[in-house]
């Protein structure tokens with residue numbers, strides 16, 4: 306992991322999060338559009354200034370095919386959990402900043418959860434080793450949970466908890482507030498790159514739901530499913546998904 310890149314990711318995620326909090330406080334009916342657009346503009350300007358030679362893939366910017374030949378690509382989601390951001394009182398939304406490097410994968414990452422005043426970065430994660438609870442907690446999308454979620458929870462004797470934002474869910478697992486986050490049915494590289502970067506840095510398991518590796522910076526950046534969980538739980542969770 307590159308410390309300078311991880312520090313930059315952490316600063317940008319925090320500052321974009323502060324900007325999003327201010328926009329939210331100012332009110333108005335176009336919060337979600339403004340949040341997406343202004344956070345994106347901030348991140349693109351900072352990356353252009355601080356890493357002018359790197360490519361960028363952002364949810365909110367036109368895809369520049371130059372990234373396909375680049376050796377370093379920042380994969381950013383300026384506002385993950387836009388739907389929840391637009392709902393008063395919700396804290397399950399996040400800012401994602403990740404650096405992908407050719408031949409190496411996600412090498413630096415940060416996820417800010419501004420509503421909780423938290424920034425998790427790949428260079429300062431705390432490894433948790435609390436024993437697993439008797440009833441594991443599995444986080445799923447609030448709006449689009451996997452079709453197999455109930456069957457998997459049943460198999461594992463787990464409880465399902467809906468939550469918005471991939472970054473919010475992944476970092477809740479990082480903090481030991483849940484044992485797993487599972488998603489299927491649709492997602493994009495920017496939804497998972499930074500959450501996966503911080504999860505892997507913390508020693509968690511991160512893969513596709515069939516156990517195969519997550520591959521980034523592909524021509525079509527669709528990456529529809531994801532499992533992030535305690536490393537010791539991964540074999541059982543993957544087996545439960547396979548059995549559905």
Ligand SMILES: Nc1ncnc2c1ncn2[C@@H]1O[C@H](COP(=O)(O)O)[C@@H](OP(=O)(O)O)[C@H]1O
Nearest residue numbers: 384385386387446449469470471490491492496
């Ligand atoms: N079936 C699907 N197809 C495409 N994107 C999806 C999806 N389900 C979830 N996502 C995206 O994944 C992110 C986390 O979703 P969720 O909150 O449901 O877990 C959201 O990103 P954005 O808020 O950045 O659009 C959401 O749009």
Ligand SMILES: [Mg+2]
Nearest residue numbers: 382385386496
């Ligand atoms: Mg997103």
